[in-house]
Amino acid sequence: MSLLRYESQVRPALVEGDKDYHQVTEDICRPVEAKPSKLWWIGFLISVGLLIFGIISVIMEIMYGVGQWNLNKTIGWGWDITNFVWWVGIGHAGTLISAILLLFRQGWRTGVNRAAEAMTIFAVMCAGQFPIWHMGRVWDAFFVLPYPNTRGPLWVNFNSPLLWDVFAISTYFTVSLLFWYSGLLPDLATLRDRAKKKWRKMFYGVASFGWTGSTKHWQRHEALSLVLAGLATPLVLSVHTIVSFDFATSVVPGWHTTIFPPYFVAGAVFSGFAMVQTLLVITRKVLGLEEYITIEHINVMNKVIVLTGSIVGIAYLTELFMAWYSAQPYENFAFFENRLNLNSPYGWSYFIMMGCNVLSPQIFWFKKMRTNLTVTFFMSILVNVGMWFERFVIIVTSVYRDYLPSSWSTYYTPSIWEVGFYMGTFGLFFTCYFLFSKFFPVIALAEIKHILKRSGENYKEKMDVIDKESVDQFAEEQLHDHH
Amino acid sequence: MAVKKFITGSFYDEEVLFPAVKKVRRAGYKIHDVFTPFPIHGLDSAMGLRDTSLHTAGFIYGITGTATAVGFITWALTVDWQINFGGKPFFALPAWIPITFELTVLFAAVGMVLTFCYLCQLAPFVKDHFNPRSTDDTF
Numbered sequence: 001m002s003l004l005r006y007e008s009q010v011r012p013a014l015v016e017g018d019k020d021y022h023q024v025t026e027d028i029c030r031p032v033e034a035k036p037s038k039l040w041w042i043g044f045l046i047s048v049g050l051l052i053f054g055i056i057s058v059i060m061e062i063m064y065g066v067g068q069w070n071l072n073k074t075i076g077w078g079w080d081i082t083n084f085v086w087w088v089g090i091g092h093a094g095t096l097i098s099a100i101l102l103l104f105r106q107g108w109r110t111g112v113n114r115a116a117e118a119m120t121i122f123a124v125m126c127a128g129q130f131p132i133w134h135m136g137r138v139w140d141a142f143f144v145l146p147y148p149n150t151r152g153p154l155w156v157n158f159n160s161p162l163l164w165d166v167f168a169i170s171t172y173f174t175v176s177l178l179f180w181y182s183g184l185l186p187d188l189a190t191l192r193d194r195a196k197k198k199w200r201k202m203f204y205g206v207a208s209f210g211w212t213g214s215t216k217h218w219q220r221h222e223a224l225s226l227v228l229a230g231l232a233t234p235l236v237l238s239v240h241t242i243v244s245f246d247f248a249t250s251v252v253p254g255w256h257t258t259i260f261p262p263y264f265v266a267g268a269v270f271s272g273f274a275m276v277q278t279l280l281v282i283t284r285k286v287l288g289l290e291e292y293i294t295i296e297h298i299n300v301m302n303k304v305i306v307l308t309g310s311i312v313g314i315a316y317l318t319e320l321f322m323a324w325y326s327a328q329p330y331e332n333f334a335f336f337e338n339r340l341n342l343n344s345p346y347g348w349s350y351f352i353m354m355g356c357n358v359l360s361p362q363i364f365w366f367k368k369m370r371t372n373l374t375v376t377f378f379m380s381i382l383v384n385v386g387m388w389f390e391r392f393v394i395i396v397t398s399v400y401r402d403y404l405p406s407s408w409s410t411y412y413t414p415s416i417w418e419v420g421f422y423m424g425t426f427g428l429f430f431t432c433y434f435l436f437s438k439f440f441p442v443i444a445l446a447e448i449k450h451i452l453k454r455s456g457e458n459y460k461e462k463m464d465v466i467d468k469e470s471v472d473q474f475a476e477e478q479l480h481d482h483h
Numbered sequence: 484m485a486v487k488k489f490i491t492g493s494f495y496d497e498e499v500l501f502p503a504v505k506k507v508r509r510a511g512y513k514i515h516d517v518f519t520p521f522p523i524h525g526l527d528s529a530m531g532l533r534d535t536s537l538h539t540a541g542f543i544y545g546i547t548g549t550a551t552a553v554g555f556i557t558w559a560l561t562v563d564w565q566i567n568f569g570g571k572p573f574f575a576l577p578a579w580i581p582i583t584f585e586l587t588v589l590f591a592a593v594g595m596v597l598t599f600c601y602l603c604q605l606a607p608f609v610k611d612h613f614n615p616r617s618t619d620d621t622f
Binding site for chain 1: 516517518519520521522523526527530532534535537538541545555556559560563564566568571575578579581582584585586588589591592593595596599600602603604605606607
């Protein structure tokens with residue numbers, strides 16, 4: 001056992017400071033058990049305010065119909081679907097961190113996976129709002145489900161990417177929720193056993209499902225997480241692939257391309273990691289968890305951002321190349337007149353996208369930038385602005401000047417209720433996140449304890465003497481021994 | 484009826500726990516259970532627990548999902564109500580792959596979690612308690 005625990009000194013510690021198991025419990029449970037700070041209340045109330053604005057916007061839309069939005073003849077999908085794709089994309093990082101990195105045995109995921117999974121669930125909840133309310137007659141939303149009905153029975157069209165979306169998003173939400181919650185059980189049990197107040201005992205008692213920590217239960221729990229991770233990995237790739245099919249299977253120039261699935265998935269991971277950075281830079285500071293979400297974590301995630309940002313950049317260039325190389329006049333027009341041309345009505349949005357997504361993340365080639373919190377925070381916002389514009393560019397610039405020049409004149413700007421709806425999802429997202437950070441442990445307790453003796457700073461120091469002596473010294477000794 | 488005797492012990496480090504588990508088993512006693520705050524690899528085999536077959540259950544649930552999706556869509560679109568979508572075949576298997584895949588994952592995940600909860604007897608309002616510190620730092 002002790003041999004297996006060995007980890008190279010070259011790797012920085014994932015848990016800093018002098019910790020034992022009890023100290024880890026104390027540190028992570030502290031924010032949950034303490035009274036919420038003033039900062040928490042301010043943030044929470046702003047989020048609730050935004051949520052109320054969103055609810056009013058949606059009520060306006062229900063009462064007066066989709067006409068409340070400034071959609072027009074050629075732009076039937078505007079901000080609404082842009083926001084949908086944007087939120088779904090953000091919702092990819094959590095499962096990627098928890099599932100793919102679990103399969104790859106990346107130890108650093110333990111510090112950030114819980115918060116990232118929670119973020120995923122909230123982001124998917126926000127994303128789901130858009131197609132639902134976009135239906136207009138939302139009381140008929142259950143028509144998307146295949147159930148025996150009085151219309152024939154006329155089944156839903158299983159060949160349609162829009163229906164694939166229904167299945168993909170709802171499956172993704174369910175599986176992410178199960179994955180997240182089954183991981184939470186042991187940690188909720190810890191909170192239950194520490195609870196002093198009656199309502200806390202009740203609340204965490206119910207929430208932890210009577211978890212005891214029995215070895216047999218752990219064995220099954222491990223098997224469950226591993227299989228769920230194995231299932232979630234192709235699932236996370238499939239979800240954004242299917243979202244991209246909404247566009248790619250159509251015959252609209254600018255949408256009809258085979259590059260979309262990998263390009264969308266890379267973009268999703270890119271924006272998701274950026275959102276994780278935004279949240280964690282704040283969370284670690286406010287909740288005092290700097291020793292668990294270390295600079296090293298931020299550094300590693302910034303590496304993922306520069307990688308995926310560059311993949312997205314290559315995809316953009318490939319698209320341009322294919323538009324030119326295909327010599328297809330409509331394709332050519334969509335890319336070189338509607339997008340790349342700065343003098344065209346929406347040319348500016350294409351250049352914002354390029355600047356934020358492709359150029360700006362390149363500063364993360366420098367370690368100094370990757371480990372700088374201010375730069376990271378600023379960049380994480382910039383990336384998400386860029387990724388929002390990517391979806392806007394794809395959705396709006398492909399259709400606003402279509403085959404029929406007589407319908408070209410209308411310039412699409414969102415109405416106040418479209419903006420309000422979008423702001424409202426921010427409200428929903430952050431309200432959920434604030435509640436989560438107050439009532440649930442934001443770091444996976446049991447998993448940190450699991451890696452503590454391998455990657456904790458104080459344990460690493462004691463690990464092995466051989467690893468501590470300098471390489472030069474070692475080489476010299478060897479030289480003397482052999483000659 | 485024979486009287487059963489239980490002896491409990493608690494440890495502050497899993498490195499002490501391991502030799503203890505081995506010694507107790509060598510001495511011929513049966514270990515009822517060990518409660519730990521985090522999963523300890525190798526403890527299950529040291530205690531003589533057999534491997535879990537949760538994986539197999541997951542596989543069966545997954546296959547059920549696949550069969551449900553393919554079977555149902557085939558029946559709905561080729562038998563029950565045929566709709567001509569632009570002259571394409573009614574049996575359009577490639578277009579059903581996304582939904583088939585999603586249902587496979589959904590069935591496997593939901594089925595496994597429910598099985599897990601059933602096997603471990605986990606549910607809201609279940610009260611099972613031994614040592615409150617076994618979820619903190621005691622083994």
